[in-house]
Amino acid sequence: MDVWSARRTRSRAGLVAVLAAALLVAGVTTATSAQAATGCRVMYAVSAQWSGGFTADVRVTNLGDPIAGWNLGWTFASGQRVTQAWNATVSAAGNRVTATNAAWNGSVATGATVSFGFNGSWTGGNPVPESFDLNGVACTGSVGGSPSPSTSASPRPADPQATVAAMQPGWNLGNTLDAIPDETAWGNPLTTQALLRHVKAQGYNSIRIPVTWSNHHGGAPDYTIDAAWLSRVRQIVDWSLAEGLYVMINLHHDSWQWINTYPSDRTVVLNRYTRLWTQISAAFRDHSGKLVFESINEPQFAGTSGDEQNYQVLDELNAAFVDLVRASGGGNATRLLVLPTLYTNADQGRLDALAASFGELDDPNLAATVHFYGYWPFSVNIAGGTRYDATVEQDLIGTFDRVRTTFVDRGIPVIIGEWALLNWDHNRPGIIERGEFLKFLEAVGFHARTRGLTTMLWDAGQFLNRGELRWRDQGVHDMVRASWTTRSGTASSDQVYLPRASAITSRTLTLNLNGLTFQGLRQGSADLVQGADYTLSGNTLTLTAAALARLAGNRAYGVNATIEARFSAGVPWPISIITADRPVQAAATGTTGSFAIRTQFRGDQLATMEARYADGSNAGPANWTPFKEFWTHLQPDYTAGTVLLKPEFFAEVNDGAVTLTFHFWSGTQVAYRITKSGTTVTGAVG
Incomplete structure (x- = not known):
């Protein structure tokens, strides 16, 4: 059964007393009217565009009676043409285009969504079609109501898809209002309107403002929020709205500070939870529809019997949140509300549990949220996860596909409320190699965009230097920003290593074209010469020995030159x-x-380290792998010329000999032997 069209009766006996006391409102009733025979909504998005070409994704939601076959029609205003389509057959007569269902997706139930896509060409311009019709009936975004533009970027009260789409892309004001105990406690400066203006100017359309309320309210039973704190939250919200940003606020670290005890202390926790959301709802009742509420950040619970009970208690809290916000009236009656999965995790069981909650709530203006920090070994550099490889990409694709299938394809929008790699941090350089990180950023943008997911970058200060209003790594920001609208080409590596004294030979890299065409190499403003400086055979780029010798110059240790591979x-x-x-x-x-360990790096960089006992078994923490966690267990210091082995590493090393193998980015491996006796450690080469 489709969870969105299902109608269930929720048992809320355990919530009634607390909600009644918190809200002091009567019950809210809803009425249903007879369903009209026809109605549809179309979401048309240009997911990629380049000189002369583009890719479009189209999602059609059937708001009327079930249909057994469909034709979607529209007119291109600037003479665009469809060149290749998938999940539909597309034909054209002049500028009039018709997409017809494939053999397997012709049946569309009431409330269900069908999607297709195509590549197209354009010359003078590529505007979005102004209107669509399904089986000859205009798609107005409603059933039997007044027509409304189906492709408008402005949110409508009961159109969560449009709201969430307009929020793309988003940015997190991380480690700020969520910091404990106050705004600057975790190292970030006070938030300014200039910062928010800069975020908007950099292309972001929404901002998530995590808020921890635990340290900023009084005691039971009222839990009155500190007036100064609420005023500060409102100020930053208002500044953000004034800059044209959508805004999402939540209960953040409250999740693990006290909400997690809900299973064993329901009355107290629910009262505190509802009192806080009642006050927040009242404070923002008349704010713009661009303000969005998220119930809980990364919900987690202690003392339960397992996931089934976890799902139940999260369902209860999400239901209480929706009920009290809606009952508060004003703009909250139709405000977009965002509900998380357990742990904000995208495993299928977590998604299915939240999907069931959506079906029970039967609220027309909800969105789902999950977080994404990539394949864990790659995200923290453990278990040899140094590269953005097929395993890392499949983890990304699998996650986003599950989210799309469970929610987006059923008409429920999804916000990736936080995303990055866990240990990418300007204060801990080298954990993730920069080129591998760039590949990850490019792929996240592409796979989210083509699945209709809105992404909100988690930035606790590691991306944007808030004091100077500049990106800590401009190239990282450039890759993120490009990924919002198009693909970028990458390569097997962003490094070419050469010896200092021996003869230089040619080197090869494999290009990842990502559907683009290679257009050459450039150093600064000078183009390298194909044939003399490089050759291209398929996706194999070869840099000639002569070009490398010239680029290496005097061959001092370290980076001698940087060139760029350019794409279409x-x-x-x-x-x-x-x-x-x-x-x-x-x-x-x-x-x-x-x-x-004193180390002459001689121009090389450390990638990872293995640790094994004399019998070949894995030594140290995480002994399911020989590869230890970068920075947590080992740390290079290039200035001091050392590799540090951390106390956290030795805490789980047995007395005796351990062979370490240091892996460097050049491909070089260096063996080193340590011997631990109590708290004393000695080391020798080989």
Whole structure:
């Protein structure tokens, strides 16, 4: 059964007393009217565009009676043409275009959504079609009501898809109003209107403002929010709205500070929860529809019997949230409300549980949210997860496909409320190699865009320097921004390593064209010469020995030159020409609390480290893998010329000999032997 069209009766006996006391309102009733025979809504999005071409995604929601076959028609205003289609057969007569269902997707139930896509060409312009018709009937976004523009970017009270689409892309004001105990406690400066204006100017359309309320309200039973704190939250919300941003606020670290005890302390927790949302709802009751409420950040619960009970208690809290916000009236009656999965995780069980909640709530203006921090070994650099490889990409695709199938294809929009890699941090450089990170950023943008997901970058200060209003790595921002509208080409690596003294030979890289065409190499403003400086065979790019020798210059250790591979769209791919020799390490003596291996890196960079006992078994923490966690267990210090082995590593190392294998980005591996006896550690090469 389609969870969105199902009508169920929720048992809420355990919530009634607390909600009645918190809201002091009578019950809210809803009435249903006879369903009209026809009605549809169309979401048309240009997911990629390049010189002369584009890709479009079309989603058609049937608002009327079930249909057994469909034809969707529209007119291109600027002479665009469809060149290739999928999930539908597309024909054209002049500028009039008709898409007909495929053999397998002709039946569309009431409330269900069918999607298709196509590649097209354009010359003078590529405006979005102004109107659509389904089986000859105009799609107005309503059933039997006044027509409304089906492709409007402005949200309508009961059109969550339009609201969420307009929020793309989004940015998190992380570690700020969610910091404990106050706004600057976790290292970020006070938020200014200039910061919010800068975020908008950089292309973001929405801002998520995580808010932790725990330290800013009084005691039971009223839990009155501090007036100064509520005023500060309202100020930042209002500044953001004034800049034209959509805004999402929530209960953030409250999730693990006190909400997690709900299973064992329902009355107290529910009262506190509803009192806070009652006050927040009242404070923002008359705010613009561009303000969005999210019930709980990353909900988690203690003392339950397992996931089934976790799903039940989260369902109860989400239901209480929706009921009290709607009952508060004003703009809250139709405000977009965002509900998370358990842990805000995208495993199928978590998604299905939230889908069931949506079916029970039967509210027309809800959205789902999950978070995405990538394949964990890659996200933190453990277990050899140093590269953006097929495993990492399949994890991304699988996650986004599950979310789309469970929610988006059924007409419920999804917000990826936080995304990044867990350990990408300007304060801990080298955990994730920059080129591999760029590939991840490019792929997230593409796969989210083509699945109709809105993304909100988690930025706790590691992306945007808020004090200087500049990106800490402009190339990282450029890749993110490009991914919102198009693909970018990448390559197997962004590094080419050369020896310092021995002869230089040609080097090859594999290009990841991502549907684009390669247009050449450039250093600064000068183009490299095909044939003399490089050759291209299929996707294999070969840099000639002569070009590399010239680029390497005097071959000082480190980066000698940077060139760019340029493509037909997107941002160029940087390639560093690096001189390096085999790193040299020295004997060392220290303790489990302080042990540093003197290392001459000689232009190379550390990628990861293995640790094994003499019998070949894995040594140290996370002993399911020989590869230890970068920075948590080991840390290179290029300025000091050392590799540090952390106390966290030694805490789980047995006394005796351990062989370490250091893997460097050049491909070089260096063996090192340590011996631990109590708190004393000695080390030697080989």
